[in-house]
Amino acid sequence: MRDQAESLRMHMLRSQGKIGRSIAVVSGKGGVGKSNFSINFSTMLSSMGKKIVLVDMDIGMGNIHILLGKSVSTNLKDYLVGQQSLESVMYEGPNGLTYISGGSGLNGVLEWTEDMFSRLIQAFEHLQKEFDVILFDMGAGATNQTLDLIVAVDDVIVISTAEPTAITDAYSMMKYIHYKDSEKNFYVVCNRAFTPDEGRETVTRLSFAMSKFLDKEVTILGSLPEDPVVRKAVREQVPFSILYPEAEISKTLHIMAMRFAQFSNEEVHAAERPNTFISRLKNMFSKGRA
Secondary structure, three states: HHHHHHHHHHHHHHHHOOEEEEEEEEOOOOOOOOHHOOOOOHHHHHHHHOEEEEOOOOEEEHHHHHHHOOOOOHHHHHOOOOOOOOEEEEEEEEOOOOOOOOOOOOOOOOOHHOOOOHHHHHHHHHHHHOOOOEEOOOOOOOOHHHHHHHOOOOEEEEEEEEHHHHHHHHHHHHHHHHHHHOOOOOEEEEEEEOHHHHHHHHHHHHHHHHHOOOOOOOEEEEEOOOOHHHHHHHHHHHOOOHHHOOOOHHHHHHHHHHHHHHHHHHOOOOHHHOOOOOOEEEEEHHHHOO
């Protein structure tokens, strides 16, 4: 009966048109500029006419709203524990972007319950119908829940820097996800590259390692330069792509966003997808509870 109900829900979604694509932005380690990338990339996609919702999955330690210069009174945790509705934790950002804060100042580790997971699924089902893209900014730390979410999404954007430890950790993250789902779409980005050659070398190393050791092809989105406007924008709490649209990093990011939109083909209709984000996530959760 449960499978039949799931099939019926998916049939209804298909009849209504496309389902929003789910994307996780990840890094093997912290400090590589992942959240800054997520904000500016989301803002850029939104400016291109895509309906985007950015979800800060670093629950209790999120900084998306801080980088946007916003003060939020509700966050994703409030929704998960049943204190707020989904609509009340959704905020309007620049260029028509919608975002959900992960909240900050959480003491202790969030203990997930089956009810919280059910609410999360309900939220994602709603967001998939309302938005073209759900972009998850994942926390640097890995938990069973965040790893399940990463494995379930349609696309994974991996952010690294040229530091050897960042490259190694980024490869390890991709290898783990690949073993869980060999069909996953990977996109690699080098952030904070001091020279174009350094950026190209970093993404090429990651691509080569995936191809040689895992027989997996990944898509190279490119590299973003180390640029002083990023730090200035962080201080001003405005996305650098908006505050400094003519900066080299902003122009490069725009090219990346256009390339991603072309490669990811987010306009694919639900009927053309053999397996969905929600179905995969539910299946993983069921196995974990068995």
